[in-house]
Amino acid sequence: MRPTDIPKVRALPMFANVSGDTFSRVTGSAYLQRFPANTTLLLEGDPVDFLYVLLEGQVELQGTWKDKETTLTILRPVSTFILAAVVLDADALMSARTLDRCEILMISGDAIRQNMAEDAVFAVAIARELSGCYRGLVRTIKNQKLRGGVEQHANYLLTLRAKSGGGDKVHLPHEKRVLAALLGMTPENLSRAFATLGGYGVEVNGAEVRLGKLRDLERLARPDPLIDNYAPRAPLLAEADAEVWSTEHQRTGAA
Amino acid sequence: MRPTDIPKVRALPMFANVSGDTFSRVTGSAYLQRFPANTTLLLEGDPVDFLYVLLEGQVELQGTWKDKETTLTILRPVSTFILAAVVLDADALMSARTLDRCEILMISGDAIRQNMAEDAVFAVAIARELSGCYRGLVRTIKNQKLRGGVEQHANYLLTLRAKSGGGDKVHLPHEKRVLAALLGMTPENLSRAFATLGGYGVEVNGAEVRLGKLRDLERLARPDPLIDNYAPRAPLLAEADAEVWSTEHQRTGAA
DNA sequence: CAGTGTAGTTGATGGAAATCAAGAAGTCCT
DNA sequence: AGGACTTCTTGATTTCCATCAACTACACTG
Numbered sequence: 001m002r003p004t005d006i007p008k009v010r011a012l013p014m015f016a017n018v019s020g021d022t023f024s025r026v027t028g029s030a031y032l033q034r035f036p037a038n039t040t041l042l043l044e045g046d047p048v049d050f051l052y053v054l055l056e057g058q059v060e061l062q063g064t065w066k067d068k069e070t071t072l073t074i075l076r077p078v079s080t081f082i083l084a085a086v087v088l089d090a091d092a093l094m095s096a097r098t099l100d101r102c103e104i105l106m107i108s109g110d111a112i113r114q115n116m117a118e119d120a121v122f123a124v125a126i127a128r129e130l131s132g133c134y135r136g137l138v139r140t141i142k143n144q145k146l147r148g149g150v151e152q153h154a155n156y157l158l159t160l161r162a163k164s165g166g167g168d169k170v171h172l173p174h175e176k177r178v179l180a181a182l183l184g185m186t187p188e189n190l191s192r193a194f195a196t197l198g199g200y201g202v203e204v205n206g207a208e209v210r211l212g213k214l215r216d217l218e219r220l221a222r223p224d225p226l227i228d229n230y231a232p233r234a235p236l237l238a239e240a241d242a243e244v245w246s247t248e249h250q251r252t253g254a255a
Numbered sequence: 256m257r258p259t260d261i262p263k264v265r266a267l268p269m270f271a272n273v274s275g276d277t278f279s280r281v282t283g284s285a286y287l288q289r290f291p292a293n294t295t296l297l298l299e300g301d302p303v304d305f306l307y308v309l310l311e312g313q314v315e316l317q318g319t320w321k322d323k324e325t326t327l328t329i330l331r332p333v334s335t336f337i338l339a340a341v342v343l344d345a346d347a348l349m350s351a352r353t354l355d356r357c358e359i360l361m362i363s364g365d366a367i368r369q370n371m372a373e374d375a376v377f378a379v380a381i382a383r384e385l386s387g388c389y390r391g392l393v394r395t396i397k398n399q400k401l402r403g404g405v406e407q408h409a410n411y412l413l414t415l416r417a418k419s420g421g422g423d424k425v426h427l428p429h430e431k432r433v434l435a436a437l438l439g440m441t442p443e444n445l446s447r448a449f450a451t452l453g454g455y456g457v458e459v460n461g462a463e464v465r466l467g468k469l470r471d472l473e474r475l476a477r478p479d480p481l482i483d484n485y486a487p488r489a490p491l492l493a494e495a496d497a498e499v500w501s502t503e504h505q506r507t508g509a510a
Numbered sequence: 511c512a513g514t515g516t517a518g519t520t521g522a523t524g525g526a527a528a529t530c531a532a533g534a535a536g537t538c539c540t
Numbered sequence: 541a542g543g544a545c546t547t548c549t550t551g552a553t554t555t556c557c558a559t560c561a562a563c564t565a566c567a568c569t570g
Contacts, residue, residue, distance in 0.1 A: 044481050063393070065401040066477055072396060084386035093393045093481050116379050123378035124371050130385040131339035137392040138318070138339075138348045141327060144399065145439060146320040149527070176548065184400060189527060191549050222321055226299050226348050404557075431518065441558060446519050 006032075008078045009053060009105060014129045015122075022119045030107040041096040041104070048085040048092050050106040054078065057102030058174070060181075061094045071181040073140075074099070074174060084130060086112055099178065142227045149185050153193040154221035155228055156183060157202065161211060162230045168214065172207040261287075263333045264308060264360060269384045270377075277374045285362040296351040296359070303340040303347050305361040309333065312357030313429070315436075316349045326436040328395075329354070329429060339385060341367055354433065397482045404440050408448040409476035410483055411438060412457065416466060417485045423469065427462040 009015070015023055032055075035041065041052065044063060052059075054075050061072045061081065072094055075081055085092050086109040116123040143152060156179075160170045172179060180190035194204050200220055201213025211217055223230070264270070270278055287310075290296065296307065299318060307314075314330045327349055330336055340347050341364040371378040398407060411434075415425045427434060435445035449459050455475055456468025466472055478485070 063397040063401065063481070065397065065479055065482060068401050070397065070400040072393070084389040087382050087386040088390070090386075090390070091481075093390055093397070116382065117375055120372055120375035120378050123375050123382055127342050127371065127378055127382040127385055130382055130389060131342040131345075134339040134385060134389045134392065135343070135345070135348055137389065137396065138327070141392065141396060141399070142318040142320065142325065142348070144396070145325040146318065146323050177546095186528060187548070188529085188550085192527095195549090224320055226318070226346075227320060442518070443520085443559085444557065447557095450519090 006055070006105070008055060012053070012078065012080065013132075014080065014083075014125050016125055018119070018122050018125060022115050022122050026111050026115050026122070027105075027107060029111060030105055032103065032105050035098045035102045035104060037098055037100050037102075039098045039102075041098065042082065042092050044092050044095045046092050048082050048090070049109050051083055051086045051109060051112055052081050052096070053105040053107065054081065055103045055105055057098060057100035057104075059102060059104075060097050060099055060178070062097065063094050070184065071178075074178065074182050076173065080129070083126070083133065087116075087126065087130070089113065099174075136229070139227050139229060144184060146227070149183070149189055150193045150196050151221060152183050153190065154197060154200070154217055155223055157197075157209060157211060158218065158221050158223050159228050159230065168211050170209045170211060172209060261310070261360070263310060267308070267333065267335065268387075269335065269338075269380050271380055273374070273377050273380060277370050277377050281366050281370050281377070282360075282362060284366060285360055287358065287360050290353045290357045290359060292353055292355050292357075294353045294357075296353065297337065297347050299347050299350045301347050303337050303345070304364050306338060306341045306364060306367055307336050307351070308360040308362065309336065310358045310360055312353060312355035312359075314357060314359075315352050315354055315433070317352065318349050325439065326433075329433065329437050331428065335384070338381070338388065342371075342381065342385070344368065354429075391484070394482050394484060399439060401482070404438070404444055405448045405451050406476060407438050408440075408445065409452060409455070409472055410478055412452075412464060412466060413473065413476050413478050414483050414485065423466050425464045425466060427464060 009027065010023065015026075035057075037057075041059070042048065054077050056077055059075045059079075059081065061075065063070050063072055081096060082092055082094075084090075089109060112126070116126055143155070147155070157170060160172075161167070164170060174182065176190055177187045180187045183190065185193070194202065197217070197220075200216045201211060202217065203210045203212055264282065265278065270281075290312075292312075296314070297303065309330050309332050311332055314334075314336065316327045316330065316336065318325050318327055336351060337347055337349075339345075344364065367381070371381055398410070402410070412425060415427075416422070419425060429437065431445055432442045435442045438445065440448070449457065452472070452475075455471045456466060457472065458465040458467055
C-alpha cells in the first residue's frame with residue numbers, strides 16, 4: 001500500500017481542505033517504516049529530515065540534560081511529530097523513542113516546506129497544527145507549575161475518563177512507570193499518589209481503574225478547560241488542541 | 256504615524272519576505288495603543304480578537320489555577336504575542352499584563368487569518384514564527400523539569416551575558432521579584448540562589464551583577480544549546496528560536 | 511523630618527517529592 | 541516447576557523549596 005493510499009494520513013488535520021495535488025506531492029516520496037520497541041528514532045540535536053507520522057504503536061518524546069531525563073509527551077496514533085523542527089529545518093530539541101513496535105510514515109521535510117511555499121491552504125493547515133501544538137505545551141506548563149503531583153494525577157485520570165467516553169472505569173494506556181515519567185514524577189510517587197487518591201474513591205487493579213467517587217475526585221482535581229484538554233479524542237495532556245478540528249483523530253506535534 | 260509606517264513592525268520576522276501589498280492589508284486596520292503599568296490586556300479564557308505587538312515596555316504572560324499564579328514569560332520589544340490563539344481564533348490560555356507603561360500595536364485577527372489564506376508567503380512566515388514559539392516552550396519545559404533553582408538561575412545569568420555581548424558585567428532587566436516569578440521561584444529563594452552563586456564569583460549590586468569566575472559558573476550551569484537560546488538578541492528564556500532568522504530583532508509569541 | 515510602604519534579605523520551620531532500600535507480585539525462560 | 545528478571549509497592553531518610561516571620565534599606569509623602 002502506498003502512503004498516499006492510507007486513509008488515516010489523508011484524514012490528518014494538516015491535510016484538511018488540502019487539494020489532492022498538494023497531498024500527493026507532499027506524500028509522494030514518503031515511505032512507511034516499521035520499528036521495534038525501544039528504538040531511538042531521533043536524538044536531540046540531530047538534524048531533522050522528515051516529518052514523522054505515527055500510525056501504530058507509541059512514541060515517547062524526551063529531553064535530557066546532565067544525565068537527567070524527562071518525558072515531554074507520549075504519542076499515540078494518529079499523531080505527527082517534530083513538525084516545528086521540520087518547518088524551520090532545524091535540529092531536534094527532543095529525542096524520540098519507540099515504546100512499542102511502531103509503524104511510522106516518514107514524509108520528506110523538503111516536500112513539506114516546498115509545498116507550504118506553493119500552497120497557501122497547506123501552509124495555513126500547518127500553521128493551525130503548530131498553533132494547536134503550541135497551546136498544548138502551554139497547557140502542559142501550567143499543569144506542571146501550578147499543580148502538585150496528586151492534583152496532576154487526579155486530573156490525568158479525569159481527562160482519561162472524558163476521552164474514553166465517561167464511564168466510571170478507566171484503562172491506563174501505559175505502564176505505570178511510563179505514566180509516572182509522563183506526569184513528571186518517580187514511579188514511587190505515582191504509587192503513593194494512587195494510594196492518596198484511594199481516599200477519593202479511586203480503586204486500582206493493574207491497568208484498570210475505577211473512579212468510585214467522581215464528585216470527590218473532581219473537587220480535588222478542579223479540572224480547568226484552560227489546562228486540561230477535554231476536547232474529543234485528543235490523546236494526552238501534552239497534546240494539541242482539538243478545539244477547531246472536529247475531524248476524527250488524535251493530534252500532536254513536537255520539536 | 257500610521258502603523259504601516261513603523262519600521263520595527265515591517266521588520267518583524269512574520270513580515271519577512273512578505274509583499275508590501277499583504278503587509279498593508281494586514282496592518283491597515285491596526286492601531287497603536289498606550290497602556291499604563293499593571294493593566295490587564297487580556298484575561299485567560301477571553302476570546303482573542305487581535306494580535307498584539309509590543310513596541311515599548313514589558314508585558315508578562317501568566318497563567319492561574321485555584322488562586323495560584325505562574326509567570327510563563329516576560330516580553331520585551333519587539334515581540335508579538337498570542338499568535339497561536341489568533342491563528343485558531345480561539346480563547347486565550349494565558350493572561351497578559353503590562354509591567355510598565357506600554358506601547359502596543361493591535362492587529363486584527365481576521366486580517367491575519369484572511370491574508371494567510373490568500374498569501375502563502377505570509378502563511379509560511381507565520382508558520383515559522385509559530386515553530387519558533389513552540390521550540391521556545393520546549394526549551395522552557397526542559398529548563399523547568401531538568402534543572403534545579405540555582406542551576407536555572409546560573410543559566411539565566413549566562414544567557415543574559417551572552418545576549419548583552421559578553422562582558423563580565425550584566426544588568427538585570429527586571430526587578431528581582433519579577434525575575435523570581437519568571438524563574439519559577441519565590442523572591443526569597445532567588446535571594447538565596449544569588450547567595451549560593453556568590454561561591455561561584457557572582458557579585459550582586461542592585462541590578463548590576465558581576466560574573467567574577469565565569470569558568471566556575473559555567474561548570475555549575477552547564478549551558479546547553481538545546482535548552483538555552485544563545486542566539487543573537489532573543490530576549491528571554493522562554494523565547495522563540497532565532498536559529499533561522501538572522502534579521503535584527505527579538506522575537507516571541509504566545510497563546 | 512518623621513512616617514509609611516515596598517523591595518530585598520536572612521533565618522527558622524514545614525511540606526512535597528526524590529532517593530535509598532527492601533520486599534511482593536508477576537512474566538518470561540528454559 | 542524453578543530461576544532470573546521486571547514492575548510495582550511500601551517504608552525510611554534526605555533534599556529542595558515554599559512559607560512564615562523578622563529585619564534592613566530605600567523611596568516616596570505629608
